[in-house]
Amino acid sequence: MTRIALLDVDGVVADFTGTLLRTLGSSLTPADITEYDIFRLLGDQREQAYAICQDEEFWRRLDVIPGAAEGVEKLRSEGYSVYWVTSPWYTCKGWYLARGAWLKEHFGTPYRHMLPLSEKAMVDGDVFIDDRPDMVVAWWARRGDGVSLLYDQPYNEKIDFVVEFAPTLPRFTWAGYRDAPGIHELWVEGFSRVGRPEAS
Ligand SMILES: [Mg+2]
Numbered sequence: 001m002t003r004i005a006l007l008d009v010d011g012v013v014a015d016f017t018g019t020l021l022r023t024l025g026s027s028l029t030p031a032d033i034t035e036y037d038i039f040r041l042l043g044d045q046r047e048q049a050y051a052i053c054q055d056e057e058f059w060r061r062l063d064v065i066p067g068a069a070e071g072v073e074k075l076r077s078e079g080y081s082v083y084w085v086t087s088p089w090y091t092c093k094g095w096y097l098a099r100g101a102w103l104k105e106h107f108g109t110p111y112r113h114m115l116p117l118s119e120k121a122m123v124d125g126d127v128f129i130d131d132r133p134d135m136v137v138a139w140w141a142r143r144g145d146g147v148s149l150l151y152d153q154p155y156n157e158k159i160d161f162v163v164e165f166a167p168t169l170p171r172f173t174w175a176g177y178r179d180a181p182g183i184h185e186l187w188v189e190g191f192s193r194v195g196r197p198e199a200s
Pocket residue numbers: 008009010011012130131132
C-alpha cells in the first residue's frame with residue numbers, strides 16, 4: 001500500500017516569512033521573526049502586510065524553501081505519495097487556485113493532492129511535517145505510530161502558546177533529511193535524542 005506523507009506548505013516548503021518581508025520592504029529579516037505571529041512584529045507595516053496577503057499574486061510567487069524540491073523528491077523515492085495539508089487564507093478570494101498553481105509549478109502536484117484545511121489532525125497519513133508545534137502535537141496525539149516532525153524555524157524555537165512537551169519534538173530540516181538514510185530513520189534518531197513525549 002502506498003504510504004502517505006502529509007506536508008504543510010507555508011514555513012515547510014514555501015517561504016511565507018521571507019517573501020512577505022521582502023514584499024513589504026521591511027528592515028526585518030526572517031531571523032528576526034522569533035514568534036509565530038509575524039504580524040505582531042511588523043509594527044506600523046502590519047496593515048500593509050495583511051493587504052499583501054489578500055492579493056493572490058503574493059501566493060503565486062512565494063519563494064521555495066531551499067532543499068524542499070529535492071526533499072520532496074526523496075520522499076517520493078522512498079515510496080511516499082505526498083499530499084499537502086494547508087490552512088486556507090480565508091480573506092484572499094483567489095487563494096485556493098493560487099496555492100494549487102504554486103504547488104503544481106514547483107512540485108508537480110495535482111490539485112487533488114491539496115487538502116485545504118486547518119484541522120490537520122483529522123487527516124490520516126504515515127508522515128506529517130508542519131512548522132506549528134501544536135499542529136504536530138495534535139497530529140501525533142491522534143496517530144501515535146506516525147512520523148510527526150516539527151519543521152525547524154526561528155519562530156518556533158521559543159514556544160509560548162502550546163503544550164509543554166512541544167520543545168522536545170524532533171525538529172526537521174530539508175538539509176537534515178538529505179543527510180539521513182530515510183524519513184523514518186530521521187524520526188527515530190530524533191526521538192532517541194530528545195525522548196518521546198507522553199500523550200496528554
Ligand atoms: Mg505552516
